[in-house]
Every structure is written in C-alpha cells, then in structure tokens.
Amino acid sequence: MNITLKQLTYFKALAEQGNFRRAAEQCHVSQPALSVQIQELERSLGGALVERQTRGLLLTPLGREVLETAQRVLSDIAQLERSAHNRLGLGGALRLGVIPTIAPYLLPEALAALRSADISLDVQITEGKTDRILDLLAEGALDACILALPSERDGLEERALFEDRFLLAGSAGRLESLGPDINPEGLGDSQLLLLEDGHCLTDQALAACGRGRGHARIHMGASSLPTLTRLVEAGFGLTLMPELAAATERAVAPGMGLRRFDGVQPSRRVGLVRRATRQPAPWFDALADTLAQVGSGLVNDARLLCDALAGATAGRNPLPQKEKGAGGTG
16 A cells, blocks of 8 residues: 555545546646546555545545545644744744843843744743753753853853943942942942842852952842842942843933943853754754844944933943953853
8 A cells, every 4th residue: 555645635635626627726736647646545545535426526435534534644744844844944832041131121122023033933931040041951941041151051052142241330429429430340349239149140240340249348139130220220339230231221210320331341242052962953043143133233222322321421431342251151
C-alpha cells in the first residue's frame, strides 16, 4: 500500500466539491490527473470511495472513513509545517525572560514591534532577577532572556543589543550641590540609594561608583526603579538611572532631575541570550534585531531628554562621545 499526501489532498477536495472538475480547479491540476490519483487511492485501499450519480458524487462508507482520516492527517501535516515555519522565522509561542530593570521600559514598544512583524507571535513573559531567569532558561522553561551582559553562565549564546548608559538622578537641589563637574567615583558623602541585593543594577552601580556594600553612605533596599525614583525625587538621596528607564520614570516624577556624568560614561550592555546548540536559530537573530532597534531608539530618546535638561541648567554635561561599560551579571 502506497498512499500519498497528494492523493489524500485530491480526495479531500473531491469530497468537498462533489465534482471532479471543481476539485481539479481547486487543486490546480487537470481533471484527468486528479481522476488518476483518485483511482490509485481506491486501488491501494481495495474499494470505491465515491459513487457517481446524476446530481453529483456520494461518498461510500469507505469514502467517509477515508475522508475523516484524510482531514486529520492533512491537518496534522499543516500544523507541522506551521511549526517549522515559525521556528525558522519569528512566530508561534516564545517564552521570554526579562530582568525587572529592563522589562517595563523595553517590552511595551518591543512587543508592539514584534506583533507588527508577525501577528501570530505569542510572547509569554517571565520577569525575574538574573539568576532566576537563567535557571529557568537552563531548565528549558524559557527560550531566551533579556538581561545585562555578560551572563557569566556556561552553555549560552549571547547577542549584545544596545549600550545603556547610567545617569545620575536626584532632586534639583541635590544635583545642584554637586557642582558643575561630576563623575561616578566623585560623589563624596552623597547618600546613594540602590535596589535590594540580587539586582544586577546594584552590582553595576557599586562598581561604577567604586563603593562596596559596607559603605556608610550606601542604602540598598528598594525593590524597583519606580520606588527609587520617588525616593530621590523627594530628596532622600541619589541613584544611578539607566537611560532606558529615564523618560518613563521622569514622566511620573517630574521633580526628579537627571544629570550626565562628565568624561567617560558608566553603562551596562543589554543583551539577549539563549541556550547554545548546534542547530541554527534564525528566530533568535530576528528577535535580537528587533530588540536592538527598539532599545537603541529608547536610549537615544533619553539622551535627547538629558540634553534638554542640561540646556535648561546652563548647558552643563553635554552628550559625551565616550562610553565605559560597567559590566555586571544581568
């Protein structure tokens, strides 16, 4: 017995159309070619599938059984083809992990861009600290993660997306008291407010400012960037604000000032990671390209905002040309 998908396709069309000519037109073949394939299918199955009558065709009991099977088989084949297409492109279900200092700022525009590129994409987001989402990635519960590079985990493929510089955020009075020139390691006795331990942004801020966790003027306890924003706006201290978050946070806290550091800029490298395999993953490259484009646009908007704020305060701290990656574990 040698039943082919072509025969099942032709038979399904014949059953739906009830006419050899219309079925042949639907399948874009000649009527004799379709008839030959139906005859071959009947020969393989050992019985007639249709009865020819003056008003059209009727399916035999065997024909009804074969039609049910053909519909199921062809549906399964179509699903396999869609899955293969989605895996080679950017579609289907994508399980994406994102750290909290990136998720609320990058995802709204990124998801809109992904949907406009492929309406069938179903993105399932898991937000968590770096160690948690990397553990889920290793377990196969996630397909990729957006975090700060390097990930410092073995067996991962990394793709850098964009550079996210750090701004100094605080009340207008606190920022004014620092004088005309500021650098991360020259904040003196200023109170530095940071996220609670476990956030990679805390490690990056400490490294940029040259302070250890035991420093008398370090306070780590905020659970989110919005919390830090409200605290520094109220004058409780200073914090390092990623450019990616700057526009969003200042929109809800207009009393928070932002200043750019002079000279070499501290920053983090935002990237996309997945489990490293020998199989090609065009979806990963396509996703990375979209995220890079959106992220670069957001940080560029933040630079324009910071330039405008600097212009409002006698033009201090113009946009620098050099960057310094602060590194970090995500």
